[in-house]
Amino acid sequence: MAIRIFITGGTFDKEYNELNGELFFKDTHIPELLKLGRSRVMANVRTLMMIDSLEMTDNDRNLISENCIKSEEDKIIITHGTDTMAETAKVLAEKIKNKTIVLTGAMIPYKFGSSDGLFNMGSALAFVQSIPHGVYIAMNGRYFHWDNVRKNKQTGEFEEVK
Amino acid sequence: MAIRIFITGGTFDKEYNELNGELFFKDTHIPELLKLGRSRVMANVRTLMMIDSLEMTDNDRNLISENCIKSEEDKIIITHGTDTMAETAKVLAEKIKNKTIVLTGAMIPYKFGSSDGLFNMGSALAFVQSIPHGVYIAMNGRYFHWDNVRKNKQTGEFEEVK
Amino acid sequence: MAIRIFITGGTFDKEYNELNGELFFKDTHIPELLKLGRSRVMANVRTLMMIDSLEMTDNDRNLISENCIKSEEDKIIITHGTDTMAETAKVLAEKIKNKTIVLTGAMIPYKFGSSDGLFNMGSALAFVQSIPHGVYIAMNGRYFHWDNVRKNKQTGEFEEVK
Amino acid sequence: MAIRIFITGGTFDKEYNELNGELFFKDTHIPELLKLGRSRVMANVRTLMMIDSLEMTDNDRNLISENCIKSEEDKIIITHGTDTMAETAKVLAEKIKNKTIVLTGAMIPYKFGSSDGLFNMGSALAFVQSIPHGVYIAMNGRYFHWDNVRKNKQTGEFEEVK
Numbered sequence: 001m002a003i004r005i006f007i008t009g010g011t012f013d014k015e016y017n018e019l020n021g022e023l024f025f026k027d028t029h030i031p032e033l034l035k036l037g038r039s040r041v042m043a044n045v046r047t048l049m050m051i052d053s054l055e056m057t058d059n060d061r062n063l064i065s066e067n068c069i070k071s072e073e074d075k076i077i078i079t080h081g082t083d084t085m086a087e088t089a090k091v092l093a094e095k096i097k098n099k100t101i102v103l104t105g106a107m108i109p110y111k112f113g114s115s116d117g118l119f120n121m122g123s124a125l126a127f128v129q130s131i132p133h134g135v136y137i138a139m140n141g142r143y144f145h146w147d148n149v150r151k152n153k154q155t156g157e158f159e160e161v162k
Numbered sequence: 163m164a165i166r167i168f169i170t171g172g173t174f175d176k177e178y179n180e181l182n183g184e185l186f187f188k189d190t191h192i193p194e195l196l197k198l199g200r201s202r203v204m205a206n207v208r209t210l211m212m213i214d215s216l217e218m219t220d221n222d223r224n225l226i227s228e229n230c231i232k233s234e235e236d237k238i239i240i241t242h243g244t245d246t247m248a249e250t251a252k253v254l255a256e257k258i259k260n261k262t263i264v265l266t267g268a269m270i271p272y273k274f275g276s277s278d279g280l281f282n283m284g285s286a287l288a289f290v291q292s293i294p295h296g297v298y299i300a301m302n303g304r305y306f307h308w309d310n311v312r313k314n315k316q317t318g319e320f321e322e323v324k
Numbered sequence: 325m326a327i328r329i330f331i332t333g334g335t336f337d338k339e340y341n342e343l344n345g346e347l348f349f350k351d352t353h354i355p356e357l358l359k360l361g362r363s364r365v366m367a368n369v370r371t372l373m374m375i376d377s378l379e380m381t382d383n384d385r386n387l388i389s390e391n392c393i394k395s396e397e398d399k400i401i402i403t404h405g406t407d408t409m410a411e412t413a414k415v416l417a418e419k420i421k422n423k424t425i426v427l428t429g430a431m432i433p434y435k436f437g438s439s440d441g442l443f444n445m446g447s448a449l450a451f452v453q454s455i456p457h458g459v460y461i462a463m464n465g466r467y468f469h470w471d472n473v474r475k476n477k478q479t480g481e482f483e484e485v486k
Numbered sequence: 487m488a489i490r491i492f493i494t495g496g497t498f499d500k501e502y503n504e505l506n507g508e509l510f511f512k513d514t515h516i517p518e519l520l521k522l523g524r525s526r527v528m529a530n531v532r533t534l535m536m537i538d539s540l541e542m543t544d545n546d547r548n549l550i551s552e553n554c555i556k557s558e559e560d561k562i563i564i565t566h567g568t569d570t571m572a573e574t575a576k577v578l579a580e581k582i583k584n585k586t587i588v589l590t591g592a593m594i595p596y597k598f599g600s601s602d603g604l605f606n607m608g609s610a611l612a613f614v615q616s617i618p619h620g621v622y623i624a625m626n627g628r629y630f631h632w633d634n635v636r637k638n639k640q641t642g643e644f645e646e647v648k
Contacts (some may be wrong), residue, residue, distance in 0.1 A: 011345065018431040019480050021335065021347065037281030038269060039303035040319055052345075053350075107200060108341040111435020113275075113599075119199030122284025125303045130292035141201035141287045156343050157202055173507065180593040181495065181642050183538075185507065199599040214507075275437075275599025318505050361605030362593060363627035364643055405630035431524060437599075443523030446608025449627045454616035465611045481526055 002042035003128060004073035006032060008064065009050040012117050025050040026059045029110040030079060033121055041125055044073065053081025055087070058115030061091045068092060074099045075128045080149055081105055085137055089146035093135040105140045107156055110158040164204035164237035165290060167192060170226065171212040172243030174279050176271040187212040191272040193243060195283055203287055206235065215243025215250075223253045230254060236261045237290045239283075243267060247299055253254055253309035255297040264290045266300045269318055327452060328397035329354060332388065333374040334405030336441050338433040349374040353434040354403060365449055368397065369451055377405025377412075385415045392416060398423045399452045405429055406475055409461055413470035417459040420445055426452045428462045447472035488528035489614060490559035491516060494550065495536040496567030500595040511536040513643050515596040516565060519607055525609055530559065539567025539574075547577045554578060560585045561614045563607075567591055568637055573624055575632035579621040588614045590624045593642055
């Protein structure tokens, strides 16, 4: 059965505006990334929002969880900014028990060439096909349970809390 | 516990010789690739050989299986040329039952910039942590059992036999 | 005889800080870029400053012009942010008559992979070897006299004023 | 006035066939490269052939020189494999005196990401606008007269003969 991929923005999809030197969002690069990885996994991609996760509101998180609940697929990947990824995972875990939901992101925009996004999407796709129902974060080649993960602000890496 | 990564060469690690226009092997790029992916998985990398998988002999496959048998880690990734990856998987499956062994590779050399290798290594690392003992091929975002996989020579993609 | 290259910063040398998502300066990438281009031109590279050209002061411009005056080489390239490149060119032209000075820059940081910087440095190096004494801007594959050039803020391209 | 660019193939335009691991020619990447460099030089690009310069025949060289003679533009760039670039330059120099013709190429295919081609095209475009009539090779950031240049087979770099 197909996998569902929800796009919410984050560093993954940021681009460089060469006229003012600022980063901004245009379209998602996830389909392009899946093609580059020669993925043959059936995946239905849908963009829910294109925002920096520091600006994500309760309403945004409700929108994400409603879409997860309504999704026919029980394997769901969510691309998400890394700063509040753990917070969104918590919201989802409280509401959804019967699906495997994997949040992933990137430290470097896909368009900057040396992105970790391709690696992370490869691992998120693999985890979502292999691990039991629950809500997880897939970063740094590992997966973390929603209730035992935080982003280390000094290193930019994800780690267990306990 | 740590994961073991055995390098055998394949397209993954090919480089372009700008003096004669031919492809050749020098050193493996796997450690560099893991760094690019910001992997924090404990991984012990060891190069067994650096060859095109079309030139892999029975002796080479014996060497690989002996190393898998001796490996203390029960989660093993093998980078391998795609052309005879399924053949090596079969040899390993006959000898090794108590480990999770995932073979992976690339269609485009890592050094050529737009490689699928980063994506494949991300998925191989995730699968090896998540699926039961057995011998598998991880390509195209999917995993295949050793006894139900072949490379489609027309598309370059892996598919089930039955 | 050797060419002198003065580094002043600009988009050319900006990097992405993956911890806070901001652009910053570390070291110059010009020597790396020259190596990538297989340049065999004798070039003495010296970093004068590493700043955004919007923040360049009169003092900074004095420092640049003093270094150009003292330079033994009469062929000088200056890497510079594009926003005030024309302003610096004017200051230099008023003080220096007996040298060929070519300012160049980039719209995309070198580290972002798809930079125009490699192209611009190739053309700047070629122009500085071929055109008469004077102060010029080399961008978009063309060269412009210091007194007949502006950056078009809408397109990001350089054009003649008259 | 516009510049004429003739494409003849060479490493510049080689691609990697991921099904058989061999290099081959499809379409030229020069227009894409000029766009990446944000070139605003008026350029008329025409593909004459797509071959490895080791396979270039007298007939091919005649075709190139006829096209140069017929060209209305007196500034001409020719992309060319590096191995016999000097040979073609000699043929052109014997027949054409009233134009500036610059041959250039690459050591690494454009598609492999870390190409010197972007740098070389930047310098070729600059030289062809700035140097007198004659036939030249632009490589390694320098230009060479057709009668005083050879490719050093050991280093892959161009150098004067005398």
